Amino acid sequence: MTNADLTLPTLAELHALGPAQQPTYADPAARDAVVDRLRTMPPLVFAGEADQLREKLAAVARGEAFVLQGGDCAETFAGVNADNIRNKLRVLLSMAVVLTYAASVPVVKLGRMAGQYAKPRSSDDETRDGVTLPAYRGDAVNGFDFTPEARRHDPQRLMEVYHASAATLNLARAFTQGGYADLRQMHAWNTDFVRNSPVGARYESIGAEIDKALAFMDAIGVDPDELHTVDFHSSHEALILEYEHALTRTDQRTGDLYDVSGHFLWIGERTRQLDGAHVELLSRIANPVGIKLGPTTTPDDALAYARKLNPHNVPGKLTFITRFGAGKIRDLLPELVAKVDGAGVSVAWVCDPMHGNTFATENGYKTREFDDVIDEVRGFFEVHRSVGTWPGGVHVELTGDDVTECVGGGSRLSAADLTHRYETLCDPRLNRAQSLELAFLVAQMLRER
Numbered sequence: 001m002t003n004a005d006l007t008l009p010t011l012a013e014l015h016a017l018g019p020a021q022q023p024t025y026a027d028p029a030a031r032d033a034v035v036d037r038l039r040t041m042p043p044l045v046f047a048g049e050a051d052q053l054r055e056k057l058a059a060v061a062r063g064e065a066f067v068l069q070g071g072d073c074a075e076t077f078a079g080v081n082a083d084n085i086r087n088k089l090r091v092l093l094s095m096a097v098v099l100t101y102a103a104s105v106p107v108v109k110l111g112r113m114a115g116q117y118a119k120p121r122s123s124d125d126e127t128r129d130g131v132t133l134p135a136y137r138g139d140a141v142n143g144f145d146f147t148p149e150a151r152r153h154d155p156q157r158l159m160e161v162y163h164a165s166a167a168t169l170n171l172a173r174a175f176t177q178g179g180y181a182d183l184r185q186m187h188a189w190n191t192d193f194v195r196n197s198p199v200g201a202r203y204e205s206i207g208a209e210i211d212k213a214l215a216f217m218d219a220i221g222v223d224p225d226e227l228h229t230v231d232f233h234s235s236h237e238a239l240i241l242e243y244e245h246a247l248t249r250t251d252q253r254t255g256d257l258y259d260v261s262g263h264f265l266w267i268g269e270r271t272r273q274l275d276g277a278h279v280e281l282l283s284r285i286a287n288p289v290g291i292k293l294g295p296t297t298t299p300d301d302a303l304a305y306a307r308k309l310n311p312h313n314v315p316g317k318l319t320f321i322t323r324f325g326a327g328k329i330r331d332l333l334p335e336l337v338a339k340v341d342g343a344g345v346s347v348a349w350v351c352d353p354m355h356g357n358t359f360a361t362e363n364g365y366k367t368r369e370f371d372d373v374i375d376e377v378r379g380f381f382e383v384h385r386s387v388g389t390w391p392g393g394v395h396v397e398l399t400g401d402d403v404t405e406c407v408g409g410g411s412r413l414s415a416a417d418l419t420h421r422y423e424t425l426c427d428p429r430l431n432r433a434q435s436l437e438l439a440f441l442v443a444q445m446l447r448e449r
């Protein structure tokens, strides 16, 4: 048994806990109709798949595997097309190959994909040229256009989240199981604009070594399935209670509850109140779950989260995703890790080096400096090394396209360069080259351990 209590609180009971960051729907009857309809929809993922992922994350908690979790800050309905999904998948697959090959460690691949449509925001409103409207909260809630109609919270969008997630998952399953993820295709994942960069060349040279190894295996008649398909899992922040509640179902095999909107769900930094609705809901499900821990998290908080979210201390059930910022991680993380480890809590530790390192440029772009991102990962490795725990993975906001949203990296993007292709609707993502560079640097940190 992975959870404490097999009953599901009602939506009304969850709302009575005063959840943060929820949409305000003007028409409760329209909202209820959407929720009722969602309750009848087939599961997007299967409970058995969530169990398999939990087993893989158990290996991470034991120090035997590494998590690569990545994707957009905010997926969009407009982004549900083959090119966009393929580009994200291939950057993740390329990064996973670099990590697996260069660091000889199994990589658990988790997309921030097929459900990542709802955003918590710092402010409820946005003002432009003296006009104030509700803030954009992700395509799950409202539209990005700065008009009163677009910014209205519309419950019908939850139905669209379901369909967009289904379409994305369907293509991801086809890509990862249907031949495209074959290791022999790894050169094809390297797109032109990266191939001609130093990091692209480095990737191609790993590719040449892998080709040699594959030819050798061919010659001796070894051809394992693992070379042809990839295990890929979906994840998103479980933010909108209506949506996650409607997709929480009892598994016929075990009688346990699963949130079938994704394989892995996490609780965000802004909704991690210990007695709050998000922690309550995710404490009832058997999926592997994560919780973002920012710099205000005390060691006792972390122990309380573990007791609540994983009362039976099941390995692989709980992931702590720390997001302290490069300037704080070395000071604040050691005590947290030491206390959790000392209490015998089984947890996978994952580093989100993005959300503690966001700043605005003088020309008004929300950005992150590539060196800060790397420095936070480095700090994460240092802390785990000093405590004697396993740095279990990274969680990054990235895209498969050649966008200009984060400064720095091999091509030294400057603040002025951000004007070229700044396309995110929420937080700045690493572009494809920056993502591959990060993979090489993390592989090196793993090797040096």
Ligand SMILES: O=C[C@H](O)[C@H](O)COP(=O)(O)O
Pocket: 073, 119, 120, 121, 122, 123, 355, 426, 427
């Ligand atoms: O993705 C995370 C949050 O939604 C995001 O960082 C909030 O950004 P904001 O401060 O612009 O609202």
Ligand SMILES: C=C(OP(=O)(O)O)C(=O)O
Pocket: 073, 120, 237, 267, 268, 269, 270, 292, 323, 352, 355, 427
């Ligand atoms: C909202 C996010 O992060 P955090 O909850 O850590 O701020 C996110 O992952 O996009």
Ligand SMILES: [Mn+2]
Pocket: 073, 074, 355, 397, 426, 427
């Ligand atoms: Mn974000």
